[in-house]
Amino acid sequence: MARVIGDVILDLQNISLSFGGVKALTNISFDVREGEIRAIIGPNGAGKSSMLNVINGVYHPQQGRIVFRGQERRRMNPHEAAAQGIARTFQNIALFKGMTVLDNIMTGRNLLMRRNFLWNALYWGPSRREEIAHRRRVEEIIDFLEIQNIRKTPVGRLPYGLQKRVELARALAAEPSLLLLDEPMAGMNVEEKQDMCRFILDVNEQLGTTIVLIEHDMGVVMDISDRVVVLDYGRKIGDGSPDEVRNDPVVIEAYLGGAAH
Numbered sequence: 001m002a003r004v005i006g007d008v009i010l011d012l013q014n015i016s017l018s019f020g021g022v023k024a025l026t027n028i029s030f031d032v033r034e035g036e037i038r039a040i041i042g043p044n045g046a047g048k049s050s051m052l053n054v055i056n057g058v059y060h061p062q063q064g065r066i067v068f069r070g071q072e073r074r075r076m077n078p079h080e081a082a083a084q085g086i087a088r089t090f091q092n093i094a095l096f097k098g099m100t101v102l103d104n105i106m107t108g109r110n111l112l113m114r115r116n117f118l119w120n121a122l123y124w125g126p127s128r129r130e131e132i133a134h135r136r137r138v139e140e141i142i143d144f145l146e147i148q149n150i151r152k153t154p155v156g157r158l159p160y161g162l163q164k165r166v167e168l169a170r171a172l173a174a175e176p177s178l179l180l181l182d183e184p185m186a187g188m189n190v191e192e193k194q195d196m197c198r199f200i201l202d203v204n205e206q207l208g209t210t211i212v213l214i215e216h217d218m219g220v221v222m223d224i225s226d227r228v229v230v231l232d233y234g235r236k237i238g239d240g241s242p243d244e245v246r247n248d249p250v251v252i253e254a255y256l257g258g259a260a261h
Contacts, residue, residue, distance in 0.1 A: 006034035015064035042231035057081040087176035097156030108173025161192030181213040
């Protein structure tokens with residue numbers, strides 16, 4: 001699939017979020033275009049994960065509007081967000097450690113399964129055909145992310161970098177149109193980061209998935225992102241192309257420093 005950046009699919013307008021008296025996000029606006037890789041950067045405590053939690057319905061902002069695919073969202077929960085095509089990975093891996101790689105990825109298909117519990121209990125006819133179809137799609141994702149040799153391995157036995165790749169696979173199993181990645185390369189060595197970068201680009205270019213990612217590695221962000229929004233203490237201080245952000249004096253002062261060049 002050729003890579004094309006299209007119209008705005010997610011528009012966040014004047015988002016403010018507080019917990020008690022603590023302001024996590026203050027009057028933040030930015031948008032995401034179809035087919036792009038949109039990075040959110042900023043120091044620890046800047047509000048990055050809070051923003052992802054707003055996008056996928058974990059948090060409900062006290063102020064502001066969220067427009068997804070032309071429709072304003074009202075107090076959507078994560079299940080509803082997932083049903084609309086928004087998938088998410090987490091800073092701290094949230095996999096079933098005792099289950100195999102294959103079974104973990106299959107859990108990502110749950111929303112797409114049509115047959116009810118009784119059909120699945122009987123496990124014949126349409127239910128069996130559906131199971132086979134879902135398993136075939138999961139095997140395609142396993143091939144895509146090059147984890148064939150660990151498909152039957154319990155996730156808890158895998159090194160950290162591979163667990164992060166399995167979590168990406170599970171998110172892809174839901175066939176999202178918008179994929180939220182919360183520090184997908186945290187804790188990885190150089191080789192693991194290079195692999196994850198390649199897979200993120202492949203997901204974007206070959207599957208046509210729009211990606212919003214939080215990442216601390218500035219080299220990675222500047223290499224793979226189309227646009228970058230910069231947060232600091234819950235406020236937006238920069239927004240633009242990697243070059244524009246890299247050379248923004250306010251961003252350099254607040255965050256990038258020597259890493260900007």
